[in-house]
Amino acid sequence: MRVVVDGAAAQDAHGFLAKLRESAPVCPASTARQAAAVLVTGYGDVRALVGDGRVRHDVRSKAEREAAAEHRALTPREELMYRAIGISMLYRDPPDHTRLRGLVNRAFTPRAVERLRPRLSAVADELLDAFAPDRPVDLVAEFAVPLTTFAICELLGIPQGDRAVFWGWAQAINDADAGDGYYEALAEAVEYLSALIEGKRADPGADLLSELIAVSDEDGDRLSPDELVATSLLLLIAGHDTSVHLIANAVLCLMGAPDQLAALRADLSLVDNVVEEVLRYESPVNILPARFAGSAIELAEGTIPEGETVLLSVLSANRDASVFPDPDRFDITRSGAGHLSFGHGIYYCPGAPLARLEGRLAVTALVTRFPHLRLAVAPDALRWRDSTLMHGLESLPVRTTR
Numbered sequence: 001m002r003v004v005v006d007g008a009a010a011q012d013a014h015g016f017l018a019k020l021r022e023s024a025p026v027c028p029a030s031t032a033r034q035a036a037a038v039l040v041t042g043y044g045d046v047r048a049l050v051g052d053g054r055v056r057h058d059v060r061s062k063a064e065r066e067a068a069a070e071h072r073a074l075t076p077r078e079e080l081m082y083r084a085i086g087i088s089m090l091y092r093d094p095p096d097h098t099r100l101r102g103l104v105n106r107a108f109t110p111r112a113v114e115r116l117r118p119r120l121s122a123v124a125d126e127l128l129d130a131f132a133p134d135r136p137v138d139l140v141a142e143f144a145v146p147l148t149t150f151a152i153c154e155l156l157g158i159p160q161g162d163r164a165v166f167w168g169w170a171q172a173i174n175d176a177d178a179g180d181g182y183y184e185a186l187a188e189a190v191e192y193l194s195a196l197i198e199g200k201r202a203d204p205g206a207d208l209l210s211e212l213i214a215v216s217d218e219d220g221d222r223l224s225p226d227e228l229v230a231t232s233l234l235l236l237i238a239g240h241d242t243s244v245h246l247i248a249n250a251v252l253c254l255m256g257a258p259d260q261l262a263a264l265r266a267d268l269s270l271v272d273n274v275v276e277e278v279l280r281y282e283s284p285v286n287i288l289p290a291r292f293a294g295s296a297i298e299l300a301e302g303t304i305p306e307g308e309t310v311l312l313s314v315l316s317a318n319r320d321a322s323v324f325p326d327p328d329r330f331d332i333t334r335s336g337a338g339h340l341s342f343g344h345g346i347y348y349c350p351g352a353p354l355a356r357l358e359g360r361l362a363v364t365a366l367v368t369r370f371p372h373l374r375l376a377v378a379p380d381a382l383r384w385r386d387s388t389l390m391h392g393l394e395s396l397p398v399r400t401t402r
């Protein structure tokens with residue numbers, strides 16, 4: 001039986017995934033973007049496959065082979081998709097992945113992230129100052145989105161006046177529906193970033209994009225113009241949507257666990273644990289971007305045939321009782337070790353230090369500023385985004401006063 005991973009599955013993600021872990025941890029599945037795939041939900045298999053070199057990320061090569069078998073070329077939309085994001089490191093295998101990631105690591109350093117801290121903290125304060133005391137505030141739209149937009153745009157060097165469009169692009173690119181809006185967002189983003197990069201090539205600033213343009217390795221290798229566009233779009237999208245939902249999911253978790261919130265208020269140094277447990281318990285990423293089996297892969301539950309699209313749910317793996325005792329309990333005293341929310345192996349998220357900084361700073365600011373913070377609607381009125389990639393709320397209305 002092929003399970004359909006659709007909007008209803010997103011609304012009850014944990015119930016849907018728990019059933020699969022129990023009865024079919026390696027299961028034929030379809031999504032709005034993948035007509036036929038295998039969905040893997042158990043921790044052991046997900047972790048092993050994330051780090052398994054037989055699982056390939058270069059989806060363009062697979063699409064080209066399939067198009068050739070049908071005696072056709074890639075369609076203009078496919079070409080756009082591969083140009084916009086498909087040549088970024090996330091969709092490449094070694095040695096291309098190694099080369100791109102190495103170049104990005106030279107520019108995207110922990111120091112660059114740490115430099116953001118004071119400005120990020122000031123922006124968090126400004127946003128919280130603007131919260132209306134007498135009406136519900138949407139923490140997604142009025143706090144998490146502007147804060148994380150600021151972080152990634154400051155880092156990359158996106159001019160202030162241009163930033164309003166990015167949240168719309170992130171949603172169009174990451175939501176389940178890959179219709180016209182998806183391709184329009186990709187085309188607009190490519191056009192915008194190409195022009196921005198050319199401008200910075202002529203007139204560099206003190207920012208990550210300018211450094212990515214200039215960076216070269218020992219052999220003098222550099223990012224090509226297309227690679228620069230795809231890399232900056234990957235950083236913008238991967239580094240934005242995810243962090244929005246880390247912050248909103250953190251507030252949701254704390255609102256549902258008053259004892260844990262009280263413990264945090266009593267000892268703010270627990271915020272690091274809080275963020276790790278939120279990452280485990282309500283991972284902002286559900287199913288990792290699709291990859292495929294480069295050769296047949298034998299698992300205890302069956303064989304994934306060569307060429308099959310592989311979908312790995314880290315949201316599910318993080319709730320696997322064989323690794324996390326009492327996994328459906330939000331418990332900030334756990335060690336935090338072992339969750340797969342930032343991936344694992346050579347594709348491990350390079351933005352994890354920035355994501356943790358954003359999460360810790362946002363949670364600390366919210367709980368210290370608003371002792372009466374509470375949900376403004378019943379928890380079951382909250383809607384999850386229709387996305388297989390993201391596990392995030394459409395909005396999170398809260399009240400800040402009694």
Ligand code: HEM
Binds near residue numbers: 101239288352
């Ligand atoms: C809570 C926030 C975040 C979460 C949960 C998250 C999660 C992930 C995961 C699971 C992967 C692995 C994808 C895979 O194996 O298919 C990944 C990769 C990546 N992330 Fe993040 N991420 C977050 C924030 C960020 C930020 C802030 C940035 C950049 C500023 C970023 C940039 C990237 C990039 C460039 C990759 C691709 C790495 C590669 O291909 O080697 N992420 N992220």
